[in-house]
Amino acid sequence: MEPTAKLSKKRISESTIHRLSLYYRTLSLLEKENYETVSSKELAKREKLTPAQVRKDLSFFGTFGTRGLGYPVIELKKQIASILGIDRQWRVALVGVGNIGSALVSYKEFSRQDFHIVKLFDNDQRKIGSNHKGIVISDIKNLETELPEAKIEIVIVAVPATVAQYIVDDVVKAGIKAILNFAPVNLKVPDDVYVRNENMSMELEYLSFAMVNEHPKKKVK
Amino acid sequence: MEPTAKLSKKRISESTIHRLSLYYRTLSLLEKENYETVSSKELAKREKLTPAQVRKDLSFFGTFGTRGLGYPVIELKKQIASILGIDRQWRVALVGVGNIGSALVSYKEFSRQDFHIVKLFDNDQRKIGSNHKGIVISDIKNLETELPEAKIEIVIVAVPATVAQYIVDDVVKAGIKAILNFAPVNLKVPDDVYVRNENMSMELEYLSFAMVNEHPKKKVK
DNA sequence: GAATGTGAAGGTTTTCACAGCA
């Protein structure tokens, strides 16, 4: 059980990082169920993965387990939080307080993981200045000044596709380096800005494809 | 330009299917911009992919292009719609008319692609029987009878994690074969049921990881 | 000349299998 993560040369794959999110979630559950340790086999079963996959994923970051025993639940959870950077608060702003936007403001999973939405922006005069779940909605025109003032680190974009690029240009000018985009459009940003897209139709389309084509599942195992 | 898709032996990768969704979206845009044909190079540029990737993806399903010219925008869009199974209407029910749920009811991208949410379910007595955007909310207890009655093919689950599995058990009993799950939990379903998970914290966690670790992007190209 | 379609090469990710340790 090493104290801290390995500094790795190799690029970690996106899939590995996404699986860490899953492990984290499951470890929280296991903690509630009073498990003290968990084997890669048990973790794998819960995520529908293979035990080797779990061990390999973790091995990129250090050695967290005990041979013959498994992984200590609480400790591993802490380590993964540290790897993912969710062992601290993130100050988040949300742009576009429409359908999706306001759902996200109340989304429990975000706050549970210390992603704190502390600022809201919209372009609708009726909304600007009003209080939404305890946060006063700012004018979208002031992104460039108010984002740095509020020390925002991550911006969630939930505006219509047609205006998303303009918004993002302002967000980038404000010095933000991480954007979570819900608009169904490919955003252009400088190389040092991370953008992740949340495309909710994609998975529906996958279901549609799978049904029409009787797409085989990954593996019967 | 073959009339219809190849019947392929090989399993198509998830990534390919997800990219088809992207191509479809971009082709819609190109159509609006009055492009008649598009090259794999142009498509790739817009998606930040390589031209070879685009061609390979399409080649799994048939030959849609003309050498020297490119792909006919409208025709290719039609073909992809047919491959993805979105050239028809899907009858969708949504369970859990809370924050996320009600945002999804109004989500334009779903209806644009002919995913029609025609039924709503909730367990809240105050909501049951009331009209939400033109749809009367049904009692979640009646899933098993009302889903088949309404000829639902896809169910979106937007209930709290703690109850998601119970809901899904009923949904499965009702004979549904495709589920889009927004609850942060791994659902157990029989082998012949497709489940896709929409985990909105995952991408935020990725951003967090990327910032903390200065994670390099895929490729500079 | 321009751009597709595709085997083959190259790269990445997953799985295997086993040495090593509690």
Add this chain to the structure above:
DNA sequence: TGCTGTGAAAACCTTCACATTC
């Protein structure tokens, strides 16, 4: 004995490169 950690092998996915067609 049970289970991790990890090189090596296998599987999978992406890119290359070029013959082919318009």
